[in-house]
Structure formats: C-alpha cells, structure tokens
Amino acid sequence: MAKSSADDDELRRACEAAIEGTKQKIVMSIRVAKSRGIWGKSGKLGRQMAKPRVLALSTKSKGQRIKAFLRVMKYSTGGVLEPAKLYKLKHLSKVEVIANDPSGCTFTLGFDNLRSQSVTPPQWTMRNIDDRNRLLLCILNICKDVLGRLPKVVGIDVVEMALWAKENTPSVTTQRNLTDGPVVATVTESDLKVTVEKELVSQAEEEDMEALLGTYVMGIGEAEAFSERLKRELLALEAANVHAILESEPLIDEVLHGLESATNCVDDMDEWLGIFNVKLRHMREDIESIETRNNNLEMQSVNNKALIEELDKLLERLHVPPEYAACLKGDSFDEARMLQNIEACEWLTGALRGLEVPNLDSTYANMRAVREKRAELEKLKSTFVRTASVFLSNYFASLVDFMISDKSYFSQRGQLKRPDHADLRYKCRTYARLLQHLKSLDKNCLGSLRKAYCGSLNLLLRREAREFANELRASTKASRNPTVWLEASTGSGQNVNAADTSTVSEAYAKMLTIFIPLLVDESSFFAHFMCFEVPALVPPGGLVNGNKTGYNDDDANDDDLGIMDIDDNDSKTGKNSAELAALNESLQDLLDGIQDDFYAVVDWAYKIDPLRCISMHGITERYLSGQKADAAGFVRLLLGDLESRISMQFSRFVDEACHQIERNERNVRQMGVLSYIPRFATLATRMEQYIQGQSRDLVDQAYTKFVSIMFVTLEKIAQTDPKYADIFLLENYAAFQNSLYDLANVVPTLAKFYHQASEAYEQACTRHISVIIYTQFERLFQFARRIEDLMYTITPEEIPFQLGLSKMDLRKMLKSTLSGVDKSISAMYKKLQKNLTSEELLPSLWDKCKKEFLDKYESFVQLVAKIYHPSENIPSVAEMKELLGNL
Structure with missing residues (x-):
C-alpha cells in the first residue's frame, strides 16, 4: 500500500513553517482535493475542477485549556504552503460522507458558526478510504478528548470505523490533555481503536450481550420440551403444598386457642392502665397550674426591673447636653473654638450611631420618643x-x-521665587479634623468643599507657574540657533550651531524640579486633607527622582495631618477604584490649566535650539518613571503630554531637515560630495551630546529617517546622469563613512547605516572599475567570454576549430590587444583619475582596479592554456603584474 501523506514528515514541516508564530502545534497533516458538488451534478468544468489542498489539525494550549483548529492550506505560485482558512473544531457540528461518491472518499465538514449557511460547503476528497478513515478518526478523537463531545456523523458506519481501526495500526500523532498541561505524544491506531470501541459498546455490555445471544441460540430448538417439563414440575410442587397444609391442621387449632387466651389477658390489662392514666393526668394538670402561677409572678418581677433599667439607659441616650447643642447651632469656627466644635461633632456622631438599629434594639426604633429625638439630631447635623x-x-x-x-x-523681574505653601497648609490643617467629622456626618457635603478648595487653589498654582515660567524665560541667556541644518546652500565646512544653548534645557529642568514635586505634594495633601480613602502617594519625606518631596525641610511631613481615623469602618487600606476616580476628577479641577505654562517653556526652548528637545525628552522621561502612585494621575498625564509635545516638536524639526535634504534633488547638475553628508555628521555629533536618560530611541528614529532620505536622494541624483552615476555614488558613500567613522563605533544605529554605505560603496567601485577595464581590453575579455560560453555545449578540444576562435585568431587578437599594453594600462589609470573630484580615493580605487584586472587576466591565461596549448606565446601573469607595478 502506498505511503499515506499523513506520515509525510516533509509535509508536516511545511505546515509548521506556514503557521510559525501562532504557538500552535500540528497534530496531523494530509493532502486532499477540494471541490464543490462535483458528484452527480452538471455544470462548467472550470468551476468544479478539484483543487489540491492540505488539511492540518492543530492544537494550542492556553492555561489548562486546549484549543483545537482545522487549518486549510493552499499552494502559492512558488509551490509554498500558505494558510487559506481556519476553523475552530469546537464549532464542528456534522461530518457527512457524500453518498453520491461511489468510492466513499468524499466528505463535508459542517460548522455552526459560518456566516452564510446557504453557501454550499466545500467537499474534501481523499486518495483512498484509509486516508479518509484516518483523518475522520483523528478529528473525532480530538473532539472527544479536548472538547468533551462528538459531532454528528452521517453516511458512515462507526462499526466499520472500529473494524478499520483494529486492522490498521500505523503510528499517528494525537494530543492528550494531562494534568501538567497539553502534551503531544505518539500512539498507535490500536490505542485509537480502544477509544472508538468505548464510544460504541463497553466491555461489560459486550459480554452480557454475548451471553444472552448464546442462551437464545441454545434454547431455540428445545422450547416445547422445556415448557412441558416446567408444567410438570409446577403441578408436582402444588400437590406437595396442599398435602403439607392438610397434615398441619391440629397444630393450627392449638395455636389459635392459645392466642384467644392471651387476647383476654391483654384486654383486662388495658382497662386497668386506662384507669391509672386518668388519675395521673389529673395530678399533672394540678401541678402545672401551680408552677405556671409561680413562674408568671417571678417573670413579671424580673421584667419590671429590667424595663426600669432599659428606660433609664434610653433616657440617657436621648438627652442632649446644652453646651453641645449651642456649639452645633452656632456659627463660630475660630481657631479657639475648634476644640469645642470637635467635641460636639464627636458627641453628635456617637449619638446618631447609638440610635441606629445595630446599636439600638429594633423594638425601640419605632418608639415615638426615639423617632422625635432622631429627627432633632438630624436637624442639628444638617x-x-x-x-x-x-x-x-x-x-x-x-x-x-x-x-x-x-x-x-510670586517671581518678579530679576528674581525667581520658589512657591512656598507651608503657611497655607498650616492654616488648612487647623480644620483637617473638622473635615473628618463632616465626612462621618454627611459624605455628600465633601463634594462642594472639594470643588471650592480646588477652584481657589487652582488660581494660586496657575499664577505661580505663569510668573515663574515668564521670569525663567526672561532670565535665561541663550543665543538662538538657526534651524537650517542640512541646507545645501550652506557650506559644508561652516560650523553651524556653535552657540551654547545648555541654559535652555537647564531652564526646563528647573521648571520640572520646582513644580513636579510641588504638584505631587499638593495632590497628596489634597487627598488626605479632603478625606479620600486612598493609599499615600509617597511616604512622608520620601524622594521623587532623588529630590525631597517636601519643599521645606521642617515641613517634610505635610501629608501627615496628625489625624487618627474617627471611624474604624472608614479606614480602608485596600485600593478603592471609585474613590480613585473621584480623586483624579478633583485633581483635574485642582491642577488643570497649569500645563499651558509648561508647554510655553517647551515651545520657547524649541525656537532657540530644536536639538534641545532631546535633552528635554530625557529629563521628562526620568520624572515620568518616578510617578507610579495611582492618585498622582494628573501629574503623570502632564508629564506624558509634555513628552508627546517634545516628541512632536522634534519630529517637526526632523521633517524640516529632511525637506532640506530632498531639495538637493531639484538641482540640475551635482558633482562631488553633497553638502548634507558632512553636515549630517556635525548634526549627529551634536545630537549625541544632548542624549539624556532614555532619549536614545528618539534620536535613533531621527537617524533612521535622516539617513534613509539621504540615501534615497543620493540615488535619485545619481540617476540624472548615468554616465557618472557610479563615480558620484562612490565619492558620496566614501564621504559618509569618513565623516561618521568615530560615531559609528559607539552608536549601533549609525553603525548599521555605516555598513550599508560601505556595501553601496563597494558595489559602485566594482561597477566603475569593470567599465574602465572592459573599455581598454574589450577584445581580450570578449574572446575569453566566447570560449567560456562554448564550453557549456562542446568539448574543449573542439573549440579551436570554431569560427573566429582558431589559434590564428587568438594570436591576431593578442597582437592587437597586448602590443601596447603599457599604454593601455596608462590610459586605464588616466580614465580612472578623470572626473574623480576626491583625489584621496584614487590610490585605493587604482589598487582595486589592478587586482580586478589581474584576476580577470589570470583567468584568461588559464583558459588559453587549457583550450590551446601551454606553450602559446602570451605574457604571463607575473609580467603583467610587473607592468602594473611600474606605473
């Protein structure tokens, strides 16, 4: 039997290569033919032609679960397998073998999740019944082991499949779901046979059925005789029973007489017991009556005493001390009166809590006095x-x-003022405990207070940031550098951007150093002061980016308000998402608008020196990496927006510089080294000086864009004059390497472009040198090329007899070509020197040219010695090398 494609390891590897990267493993792969309704139908032949496909069963582990897939793969134009369709086996609902196919090798797979159920599903045709059974059996086993269910099977007998599984035992691959995870193991078809038989009839059921069928076959010929024998035995048993009953009659009479005597004794005893029971019941009723009267009297005494005690406690709860009532009704909140107000709040909180059902018996809750007192306390609270x-x-x-x-x-002309909120926070902390009590009394009141605090403090913070930013820019001395970095009109030797602009990035860093920790502190203080149930932003006196978060050394514990939690139920150490959302919304009101002053500093720095965006980007990243607390959401958003704005400004600079490079393409005639190549080296050197922190990616992206545009523009300019294209390219690629040699040793991105330029330089040199050599020695190397072409079709001995390749033709060619070889070599050197503007490249190019010529000439000498005769009079390679060395 021919080998099944399911055992084709090459096919399996091709399928695995086609789904590389999907983390799926191939269980089985088999070749099929795809068609649509070709059996028993007429139509256009072109549309019903069977197409070669490969069906692959694959699995993917996801945690403890395994997902199974059916992949359809087709052959691309180059004969490479590529994925065509993907089905999930969990949606497989039906497997139907086409009845119209007399061979039984065609079947369809029905899926319940297809978008259009009206479209005829594809029909899959196997090479033979064995391949069909092997694929379907593998699909059913995967459905049972992985999915725990089987699809509907139509048109094929499962008993037939079980018999086939017994007879065929080639190795197949299946997947078992073990406790340690999915493992792909190799089993035989005999193992799969057990699975199929389990699905049909268990071993015990099979044995019972065989025993029953055996009994049935054994008795079918003796049914009448067996029935007669049973009848005779039944009659004999009945006769024996009647005889035994008749013999035991005297004994039965004696037993009945004894039972009658016992019944009379039991009746007498029952009458006596009834009399005693009545007397005892009367006595028990009298005793219970006496005990009930005594218990009622005792219970009434205890209840009266307990009631008096409970009423005394209730009256004590309902009493309102007059001094607390006066504080709660008054409107004096001076610092001197805060202690009395706090005590009144504590009492009111306790009183309200004492009148609630968990702390007060539910029977008291609806009492009129309690309801009236609760209403009075609610009025005091509001x-x-x-x-x-x-x-x-x-x-x-x-x-x-x-x-x-x-x-x-605030900051004034000539003087930068660091914001100082120590006095503000000191005055606010006076009322921190009052806010805690207000929250315990009424949580809804904090919303308006938070808005009022945010609105007031927002004005102060924005004024501080605006004045500080204005004075910071006014006091920073920096010369503005031109943004024209790669303009072709600027001389390549001119030193652009010589001015020192470090003060610009220092000013931006100072802005962040002053205000980012301030905003974090304000966020933390606001979260605790306004009683948000969130974890602390930073530990008291902690560090942010190496800087102390407090703005006064004696005020490092601003976040610690010195307040203990009033209500243990309100103290939550876990993260509260609703509270965090409310806090970030309030922080938006508190700090919104301050970002405009940061943006102004960034825009100002960009106008002075666009390259300072690199330094500012690194500074911003360092601060951003230090903001990890959930409640500092606005500060992280602010830093993220600053980072995006800096990146946008730098991208704008890169785009403008790239536009300056592209403008070189419009020039009519370009010779020598383009101006932007040495200027790019100057620009890259300056950019490397500005890198701080993680700004490497920003600069590498700029390098990639710059060099890509430079190389594309260089190639376009070279195409305008194909005659001198290679000279132009090799000079510019050599200049690119020379100018970036030092930087490429330390910058991986530039090293990649350095190697790219080196390859392009070598290719341009090879093309240019080949043109020069063939110009001077065209006949020599054309003669050699004709010989090489004929060697593919005829033997070397026959070549001297071909037209134009005889020994006489060889000698004529050698005489005309090599008679003045020293002059030809000199002409070759002069042509190489001609049109070369970079004289320093000439020695290396001439060395490459001599080596290339000698290699070609040595091949020619070997070819002549092989085809004609070694004694043929031609200059040796050593002589030619000496001629080249004398030039």
Whole structure:
C-alpha cells in the first residue's frame, strides 16, 4: 500500500513553517482535493475542477485549556504552503460522507458558526478510504478528548470505523490533555481503536450481550420440551403444598386457642392502665397550674426591673447636653473654638450611631420618643454641616485671595521665587479634623468643599507657574540657533550651531524640579486633607527622582495631618477604584490649566535650539518613571503630554531637515560630495551630546529617517546622469563613512547605516572599475567570454576549430590587444583619475582596479592554456603584474 501523506514528515514541516508564530502545534497533516458538488451534478468544468489542498489539525494550549483548529492550506505560485482558512473544531457540528461518491472518499465538514449557511460547503476528497478513515478518526478523537463531545456523523458506519481501526495500526500523532498541561505524544491506531470501541459498546455490555445471544441460540430448538417439563414440575410442587397444609391442621387449632387466651389477658390489662392514666393526668394538670402561677409572678418581677433599667439607659441616650447643642447651632469656627466644635461633632456622631438599629434594639426604633429625638439630631447635623461648609468655602477663598494680592509672593523681574505653601497648609490643617467629622456626618457635603478648595487653589498654582515660567524665560541667556541644518546652500565646512544653548534645557529642568514635586505634594495633601480613602502617594519625606518631596525641610511631613481615623469602618487600606476616580476628577479641577505654562517653556526652548528637545525628552522621561502612585494621575498625564509635545516638536524639526535634504534633488547638475553628508555628521555629533536618560530611541528614529532620505536622494541624483552615476555614488558613500567613522563605533544605529554605505560603496567601485577595464581590453575579455560560453555545449578540444576562435585568431587578437599594453594600462589609470573630484580615493580605487584586472587576466591565461596549448606565446601573469607595478 502506498505511503499515506499523513506520515509525510516533509509535509508536516511545511505546515509548521506556514503557521510559525501562532504557538500552535500540528497534530496531523494530509493532502486532499477540494471541490464543490462535483458528484452527480452538471455544470462548467472550470468551476468544479478539484483543487489540491492540505488539511492540518492543530492544537494550542492556553492555561489548562486546549484549543483545537482545522487549518486549510493552499499552494502559492512558488509551490509554498500558505494558510487559506481556519476553523475552530469546537464549532464542528456534522461530518457527512457524500453518498453520491461511489468510492466513499468524499466528505463535508459542517460548522455552526459560518456566516452564510446557504453557501454550499466545500467537499474534501481523499486518495483512498484509509486516508479518509484516518483523518475522520483523528478529528473525532480530538473532539472527544479536548472538547468533551462528538459531532454528528452521517453516511458512515462507526462499526466499520472500529473494524478499520483494529486492522490498521500505523503510528499517528494525537494530543492528550494531562494534568501538567497539553502534551503531544505518539500512539498507535490500536490505542485509537480502544477509544472508538468505548464510544460504541463497553466491555461489560459486550459480554452480557454475548451471553444472552448464546442462551437464545441454545434454547431455540428445545422450547416445547422445556415448557412441558416446567408444567410438570409446577403441578408436582402444588400437590406437595396442599398435602403439607392438610397434615398441619391440629397444630393450627392449638395455636389459635392459645392466642384467644392471651387476647383476654391483654384486654383486662388495658382497662386497668386506662384507669391509672386518668388519675395521673389529673395530678399533672394540678401541678402545672401551680408552677405556671409561680413562674408568671417571678417573670413579671424580673421584667419590671429590667424595663426600669432599659428606660433609664434610653433616657440617657436621648438627652442632649446644652453646651453641645449651642456649639452645633452656632456659627463660630475660630481657631479657639475648634476644640469645642470637635467635641460636639464627636458627641453628635456617637449619638446618631447609638440610635441606629445595630446599636439600638429594633423594638425601640419605632418608639415615638426615639423617632422625635432622631429627627432633632438630624436637624442639628444638617444645620452644623451647612454652616461649616459655607465657612470653609469662604475660608479657602480668603486664604488664596490674600496670597494672590501679595505680589512679593510670586517671581518678579530679576528674581525667581520658589512657591512656598507651608503657611497655607498650616492654616488648612487647623480644620483637617473638622473635615473628618463632616465626612462621618454627611459624605455628600465633601463634594462642594472639594470643588471650592480646588477652584481657589487652582488660581494660586496657575499664577505661580505663569510668573515663574515668564521670569525663567526672561532670565535665561541663550543665543538662538538657526534651524537650517542640512541646507545645501550652506557650506559644508561652516560650523553651524556653535552657540551654547545648555541654559535652555537647564531652564526646563528647573521648571520640572520646582513644580513636579510641588504638584505631587499638593495632590497628596489634597487627598488626605479632603478625606479620600486612598493609599499615600509617597511616604512622608520620601524622594521623587532623588529630590525631597517636601519643599521645606521642617515641613517634610505635610501629608501627615496628625489625624487618627474617627471611624474604624472608614479606614480602608485596600485600593478603592471609585474613590480613585473621584480623586483624579478633583485633581483635574485642582491642577488643570497649569500645563499651558509648561508647554510655553517647551515651545520657547524649541525656537532657540530644536536639538534641545532631546535633552528635554530625557529629563521628562526620568520624572515620568518616578510617578507610579495611582492618585498622582494628573501629574503623570502632564508629564506624558509634555513628552508627546517634545516628541512632536522634534519630529517637526526632523521633517524640516529632511525637506532640506530632498531639495538637493531639484538641482540640475551635482558633482562631488553633497553638502548634507558632512553636515549630517556635525548634526549627529551634536545630537549625541544632548542624549539624556532614555532619549536614545528618539534620536535613533531621527537617524533612521535622516539617513534613509539621504540615501534615497543620493540615488535619485545619481540617476540624472548615468554616465557618472557610479563615480558620484562612490565619492558620496566614501564621504559618509569618513565623516561618521568615530560615531559609528559607539552608536549601533549609525553603525548599521555605516555598513550599508560601505556595501553601496563597494558595489559602485566594482561597477566603475569593470567599465574602465572592459573599455581598454574589450577584445581580450570578449574572446575569453566566447570560449567560456562554448564550453557549456562542446568539448574543449573542439573549440579551436570554431569560427573566429582558431589559434590564428587568438594570436591576431593578442597582437592587437597586448602590443601596447603599457599604454593601455596608462590610459586605464588616466580614465580612472578623470572626473574623480576626491583625489584621496584614487590610490585605493587604482589598487582595486589592478587586482580586478589581474584576476580577470589570470583567468584568461588559464583558459588559453587549457583550450590551446601551454606553450602559446602570451605574457604571463607575473609580467603583467610587473607592468602594473611600474606605473
């Protein structure tokens, strides 16, 4: 029997190569023919032609689960397998063998997730029944082992498949799901046979059926005799039973007499017991009546005592101390009165909690006195919360207005002022504990207070940032550098961007150093001050990027408000997503608008020196990597926006420089080294000086864009004059290598382009040298090429007898070509020197030219010695080498 394609290792490897990267493993791969309804139907032959395909069963492990797939692969134009379609075996609902196919090798696979069920599914035709059974058996086993179910099978007998599995035992590959994960193992078809038989009839059921069938066959010929024998035995047993009953009659009479006597004794005893039971019941009722009266009296006494105690406790709970009531109704929130207000809040919180059902018996909750007292306490609470909220809103606004009105607090002309919020926070901490109690009394009141605080402080922060940024730019001395870096009109030797612009990036770094930790501190203080249930942003006195988060050494613990949690139920150490969302929304109100001043510094720095974007990008990345706390969302967004803006500005500079390179293409005639090549080396040197932190990617992307445009423009310019294209290319690629030699040794990206330029240089040299050699020695090497072409078709001995290749033709050619070989070599050197603007390249080019010529001439000498005769009078390679050396 021919070898099945399922055992073709080459086919399996081709399938694995086609799905490389999908993390799937091939279980089986087999060749099939794809058609659509060709059996028993008429139609156009072209559309019903069978197409070669490969069906591959694959599996993929995902955790403890295994996914199974059916892949359809087709052959590309070059005969390489490539994926065509992918089906998930979990959607396989039906396997149907086409009845119209007399060979039984054609079947269809039905999937329940196909978009259009009206389209006729493809029919798959196997080479023989064995291949068909092997594929379908593998599909059914995977469905059972991996998916735990079997699809509907139509048109094929599973018993036939079981018999086939017994007879065929070639090695196949299947996949078992073990406890340690999916493992691909090799088993035989005998193992698969067990699986199929398990699906049909178990071993025990098969044995029972065989025993039953054996009994049935044995008795079919003796049915009448067996029935007669049973009848005779039944009659004999009945006769024996009747005789035994008749013999035991005296014994039965004696037993009945004894039972009658026992019944009379039992009736007498039952009558006596009934009399005693009535007397005992009367006695028990009398005793229970006496005990009930005594218990009721005792219970009433205990209940009365407990009721008096409970009422005393309840009255104590319902009592409102007059001093607390006065504080809660008043509107004085001076610092001197805060202690009394805090005590009143604590009492009110405890009182309200004491009247709630968990702390108060549910039977008291609906009492009129309790309901009235609860309503009174709720009224006190709402009055106090409203009064305190109005006071705090006005207090926050007054604090900020006082600071804004003092101009000396902000940066002034000639003086940068570091923001100092120590006094502001000190005054706010006076009311921190009050805010804790307001939250415990009414959580909804914090929303308006948070908005009021954010609105007031936002004005202060934006004013501080604006004044600081303005003075920072005004006090920074830096000469503006031109953005024309790669302009062709600028001389390549001119030293552009000689001015030092480091003060620009230092100014940007100073802006971040001052304000980023300030914003983090303000976010942390706001989160704790306004009672958000989130973890701390940074530990007290912690470090951010190596800088202390506090702005005054004596105020390093600004985040610690000195407050203990009032309610243990309110203290949550876990992350609360709802609280974090509310906090970030409030921080947006607190800090929104301050980013404009950071953007202004970035834009200002870009105008002075676009390359400073590299330094600013690295500075921003270092700060961004230090902001990991969830509650500092706005600061991370601000740094991310700054990083994006810096990248955008730098990309704008790169695009402008690339446009300057492309403008070189419009020049009519270009000779020698283009101006942007040495200028790019100057630019790259400057960019490497500005790299800080992780800005390597930003610069490497710029290098890639620059050099790609440079090389493309260089090739386009070279095509304008094909006669001098190779000279132009080799001079420019050599200049690119010379100018970037030092940088390419330390910068991997430039090293890649250095090697690319080196390859292009070598190719241009080879082409140019070949043209020069063939110009001077055309007849010599054409003669050799004709000989080489004929050697593919005829023997070397026959070549001297070909037209134009005789010994006489050889000698004529040698005489005309090599008679003045020294003059030809000299002409070759002069032609190489002609049109070469970079004289320093001439020695290396001449060396390459001599080596190439000698290699070609040596091949010619060997060819002549092989075809004609070694004694043929031609100059040796050594003589030619000496002639070249004398020039």
